[in-house]
Amino acid sequence: MLQDQLITAVTGLAFIVPGxxxxxxxxxxxxxxxxxxxxxxxxxxxxxxxxxxxxxxxxRTRLKELQGE
Structure with a gap:
């Protein structure tokens, strides 16, 4: 039972993480x-x-904002 849940969790992660x-x-x-x-x-x-x-x-205001000043 625990093994089945673990397999299900790992299988789910195998799709979620690459996604x-x-x-x-x-x-x-x-x-x-x-x-x-x-x-x-x-x-x-x-x-x-x-x-x-x-x-x-x-x-000038927007230019400073875009340049990060």
Whole structure:
């Protein structure tokens, strides 16, 4: 009886653990590194500023936030 429960638990973990690792890999792959994420958003911010969608104060504030200052 205890052996059956142990086998069931190990079998469940054999599916859950790889599933979690696969999910983490997929999320990291789709998001990328924090630096790449910040670079992408800085480019978007620069485009919005160049097109006049945001003012200089907003641009500088958001730029500092993205650069981590």
């Amino acid at each position: 979690i690792l696969l999910l983490r890999w997929w999320l990291n792959r789709s998001v990328g590194s924090p630096e790449a994420w910040a670079e992408q958003h800085i480019k978007i911010l620069q485009q919005k500023y160049a097109q006049g969608e945001i003012d200089e104060e907003t641009y």
